[in-house]
Amino acid sequence: MLSRTLLLFILAVGLLLLLLVSALTTFGTPQPVVINGTAAPPLPTLNPAAVAEGERLYARYCASCHGANLEGAPDWKTPLSDGSLPPPPQDSSGHTWHHADSLLLTIIREGGAPTTNSKMPAFGEQLRDEEIEAILAFFKSRWGEEERKFQWWVTVVGGEQ
Numbered sequence: 594m595l596s597r598t599l600l601l602f603i604l605a606v607g608l609l610l611l612l613l614v615s616a617l618t619t620f621g622t623p624q625p626v627v628i629n630g631t632a633a634p635p636l637p638t639l640n641p642a643a644v645a646e647g648e649r650l651y652a653r654y655c656a657s658c659h660g661a662n663l664e665g666a667p668d669w670k671t672p673l674s675d676g677s678l679p680p681p682p683q684d685s686s687g688h689t690w691h692h693a694d695s696l697l698l699t700i701i702r703e704g705g706a707p708t709t710n711s712k713m714p715a716f717g718e719q720l721r722d723e724e725i726e727a728i729l730a731f732f733k734s735r736w737g738e739e740e741r742k743f744q745w746w747v748t749v750v751g752g753e754q
């Protein structure tokens with residue numbers, strides 16, 4: 594009887610140890626980002642130097658319209674009298690994070706679509722691609738974990754959207 598209890602005890606301790614070891618090895622290991630059953634590699638960490646440069650460039654080129662704190666225009670979803678849309682926020686409350694890096698680069702380089710009477714200027718003449726990428730890194734540093742994961746997934750898996 595005693596040996597059976599002892600055996601169960603040893604088994605239970607063994608199982609606990611196994612759980613502990615597996616929890617410890619999973620913890621801190623970057624996990625793939627899985628959305629709709631499709632996996633993207635783990636979220637890359639942002640380069641702090643790029644984020645800092647992006648913040649500086651944003652203040653200089655973008656803040657006048659998109660807000661000093663990325664908040665966008667009040668009522669940014671309501672079209673103006675000329676049919677154009679006010680500047681949207683660039684933080685998690687906007688929808689920049691819905692789009693892949695490639696599309697964001699194009700919008701910032703070439704400006705908003707003329708067909709929608711967009712007031713988003715083209716910055717291709719003033720900013721190099723690395724500078725635009727730094728601004729995007731700054732935006733990413735301000736997004737929540739879920740928004741960042743979604744945007745990373747769209748960038749890797751979703752293509753142009």
Ligand code: HEC
Nearest residue numbers: 654655658678679680681688689701705711712713714728
């Ligand atoms: C003169 C005002 C103005 C400036 C300056 C400006 N934007 Fe915009 N931006 C807009 C407006 C207005 C829109 C919305 C355009 C539309 O939807 O037609 C917009 C849209 C965008 C979008 C698309 C957002 C989305 O969800 O589709 C991005 C990205 C963006 N701007 C980034 C930037 C960046 C980066 C800078 C600075 C380099 C910048 N903008 C400077 C007015 C501006």
